[in-house]
Amino acid sequence: MTVDAQSDGSAPPQRSICIENLSKEYVRGKPILKNISFTVQGQSSVAIIGPSGTGKSTLIRCVNKLIPPTSGNVYISGENITHLTGRDLRMARRKIGMVFQEFNLVERLSVMENVLCGRLGYVPSWRAWLRKYPQNDIDNAFALLESIGLLEFARQRADSLSGGQRQRVGIARAIMQEPHVLLADEPTSSLDPKTSVEIMELLVSLSGEHDIPLLINIHDVELARRFTVRVIGLSKGGIIYDGPPSELTNDHLKQIYGGENWLQ
Amino acid sequence: MTADTAKNFGPAFKTNWWARAGWLAGFLYAAYAANYLDVSWARFLQGLGNGAAFLAEMVPPNFSRWELLAANLIETVEIAIIASAFGILFSLPVGLLAARNLMPSWITWPFRAFIALCRSFHPVIFAILFVKAVGFGPLAGILTLIFASIGFIGKLFTEAIEEISLKPLEALRAAGAPFMSVIIYAVLPQVLNRFIGFSSYQLDANLRNSTMVGIVGAGGIGGTLFAAFQRFDYDFLAAILISIIALVMLSEFISTRIKRVFQ
Amino acid sequence: MSQAASYKWERFTFSERLARFAVFLGFAIALSLSMRSVQIIPEFLYDAPTQVADLFKRMWPMDFAYYPEGIHHAMMETLHIATLGTLLAIVMAIPIGVLGANNIVHFPLLNWFSKLILVSSRSVNSLVWALLFVAVFGPGPLAGTVCIGFRSIGFVGKLFAEALEEVDPGPIEALTASGAPWFSIFLKGYWPQAAPAFWGVFLFRWDINVRESAVIGLVGAGGIGMVLDTALNLFFWNRVSVILLSIFVVVILAELLVTAIRKRII
Structure with a gap:
């Protein structure tokens, strides 16, 4: 896998996430994120690693304002979305695909309908109600389901699938948004090791195929090393490390996670 | 993203014919039933006109006969409290005797039938019969609500007993404990909290119903309410309704507090 | 006092028991007040079984x-x-x-x-x-x-x-x-x-x-x-x-x- 930010130079609006001095306090005076800044752009997959409770989840939710940041700015493909509300915020969120740890599928709907949920930001509510999605969306959804090997499950209920299959549906739903950027919050934490690898492969390959920068929260350092081209180490609300996985040393890990016995 | 339009994947969704038939049947039924009951838009609109006049006459509520109102409310509360006390007292043995895991079927059968009978009739039907039997006044209301309480608590209590663990029972029986001891030490501790829960719920329900039994002459504020209706005394009626709602909300508040004590 | 006494297990704390007792006491007081003031003619109550039996007889x-x-x-x-x-x-x-x-x-x-x-x-x-x-x-x-x-x-x-x-x-x-x-x-x-x-x-x-x-x-x-x-x-x-x-x-x-x-x- 080769990664080169410039290879996308032909498309004028560079697809990117740019986070600028982002801070978040749930309780006044006790920041969970302190002055975070980084940029992800082009065909790039970036992992955020760090111990649990360090604000990884909060950080990724600040990107699409599921959690409003206390201060700082978030730019998606150059557009500042920090102060958007209502309809403008919805329009901005359409550009941000998101994959969740617990898949967050609507269990009682069919796989097809879950995938088409990714189009809800584009389709008027009455069409969604009558399930009169545009034929183009349905064709795309079928093609996508075929490419991830779930075509035969399209008309089944989502709760009949296994964990790995559900996460694939979750990913397909995010891709259906035709997002500019893709966020993944611990996408493999609820899965077994083999399925985890398959899901990471799928995420990275779709990100490459559709040319979407990918930002993944992940606590599994090995998976991060194996599948991403850049690692951001987060600890106590600040960035400890930001660089290629090859240069991530045990010293860094000690600093990020604390202690050292677990490294042996 | 470009779709491979050459491929035909078939319909995106399974057509749920049962659901469609259900909706269709629902709409057809609603139309049929509205026609059967002579429910029409014209009558509805006419009613709205009457309703507006009716509401206009209710404002402002007339609290000038507050002494009568207070006396009635007190009687309503008394009916509810006495009926709850006896209803709870009677439903304890009835519930025990109807539990199929404790008693042989020749005992449970009549008690289950009795509970079903108490539950099936709306309290007001009992109220009518008791008014015929014991005359107008709160006694008929109390008897009515005792039966309603037995129906409700008895059923839930029986179900609660049928769900208990039988192991402590076996242990006590094996130790040769007499029947009453088995009930007191092995059965009641397992269900007492739920019994108290049902009882406090029923106290609430009895209070609501005791506001109504007076309509057929069984005591409480319902009698005054019905009289106000028949005399078209709508501003007094509004005062009665407001006090009923206030009373019920107060009792709901108290019963939430009581439930917290027993959690 | 033995050491073991401090480990005595109680199902409810004192205040919980007090609250429960207060609820029962309150209900008992309300009940006795109601029983005294409600207007019931005892003869009607004693007569009730006969009347009910009579009702059933007429229903048949x-x-x-x-x-x-x-x-x-x-x-x-x-x-x-x-x-x-x-x-x-x-x-x-x-x-x-x-x-x-x-x-x-x-x-x-x-x-x-x-x-x-x-x-x-x-x-x-x-x-x-x-x-x-x-x-x-x-x-x-x-x-x-x-x-x-x-x-x-x-x-x-x-x-x-x-x-x-x-x-x-x-x-x-x-x-x-x-x-x-x-x-x-x-x-x-x-x-x-x-x-x-x-x-x-x-x-x-x-x-x-x-x-x-x-x-x-x-x-x-x-x-x-x-x-x-x-x-x-x-x-x-x-x-x-x-x-x-x-x-x-x-x-x-x-x-x-x-x-x-x-x-x-x-």
Whole structure:
């Protein structure tokens, strides 16, 4: 896998996430994120690693304002979305695909309908109600389901699938948004090791195929090393490390996670 | 993203014919039933006109006969409290005797039938019969609500007993404990909290119903309410309704507090 | 004092026991006050068994011939009132339930307004609602249907709002993140999760409404209650017994039907 930010130079609006001095306090005076800044752009997959409770989840939710940041700015493909509300915020969120740890599928709907949920930001509510999605969306959804090997499950209920299959549906739903950027919050934490690898492969390959920068929260350092081209180490609300996985040393890990016995 | 339009994947969704038939049947039924009951838009609109006049006459509520109102409310509360006390007292043995895991079927059968009978009739039907039997006044209301309480608590209590663990029972029986001891030490501790829960719920329900039994002459504020209706005394009626709602909300508040004590 | 005493295990703390004791004591006081002041003529109570026995004697033999000519039509009317009234309640309760769910509508004033409607609907007894709507619409099944509808809003709306408040927030978060408008989030996120509970509530309430619609006729709101009222006023006790028996049968059948459907849904 080769990664080169410039290879996308032909498309004028560079697809990117740019986070600028982002801070978040749930309780006044006790920041969970302190002055975070980084940029992800082009065909790039970036992992955020760090111990649990360090604000990884909060950080990724600040990107699409599921959690409003206390201060700082978030730019998606150059557009500042920090102060958007209502309809403008919805329009901005359409550009941000998101994959969740617990898949967050609507269990009682069919796989097809879950995938088409990714189009809800584009389709008027009455069409969604009558399930009169545009034929183009349905064709795309079928093609996508075929490419991830779930075509035969399209008309089944989502709760009949296994964990790995559900996460694939979750990913397909995010891709259906035709997002500019893709966020993944611990996408493999609820899965077994083999399925985890398959899901990471799928995420990275779709990100490459559709040319979407990918930002993944992940606590599994090995998976991060194996599948991403850049690692951001987060600890106590600040960035400890930001660089290629090859240069991530045990010293860094000690600093990020604390202690050292677990490294042996 | 470009779709491979050459491929035909078939319909995106399974057509749920049962659901469609259900909706269709629902709409057809609603139309049929509205026609059967002579429910029409014209009558509805006419009613709205009457309703507006009716509401206009209710404002402002007339609290000038507050002494009568207070006396009635007190009687309503008394009916509810006495009926709850006896209803709870009677439903304890009835519930025990109807539990199929404790008693042989020749005992449970009549008690289950009795509970079903108490539950099936709306309290007001009992109220009518008791008014015929014991005359107008709160006694008929109390008897009515005792039966309603037995129906409700008895059923839930029986179900609660049928769900208990039988192991402590076996242990006590094996130790040769007499029947009453088995009930007191092995059965009641397992269900007492739920019994108290049902009882406090029923106290609430009895209070609501005791506001109504007076309509057929069984005591409480319902009698005054019905009289106000028949005399078209709508501003007094509004005062009665407001006090009923206030009373019920107060009792709901108290019963939430009581439930917290027993959690 | 031995060391072991400090490990004594108690099921409830002192204040918990005090609170429980206070509740029982309060109830006992209220009961004794009520017993002393309520106006009951003891002779009537002692006489009650004889009177009840006399009632039953007069009810026998049952006048079954009266069913086809006088009861059947009214019984069908009762069932239609119950069903149509429940449908009406649902139409009105869905928007009010949504307003009352504080995870969907974030305006406390609207939540509170919805709760006020729900509480009023439940606090006023069905017979009182029936009286009100008979005054508005005149005697007949229209008043009964609207009465059942208004009476049920509180129950259906409260349970629906609770079902909405209990949905898994994960899918809602996912749909929010995809930029879906709130109505689409409601349709595709909340509704599929709350629907089973909703249909359960519908069935449950229909069962209750069959019972209630059997009596609202006593104040003129249509159905079997009106027939019962006539028979009572004319002292046709052998007709009263047939009417009561048919109400009992219909209520039991409705309950069996609801139980069977619920088993199939769940």
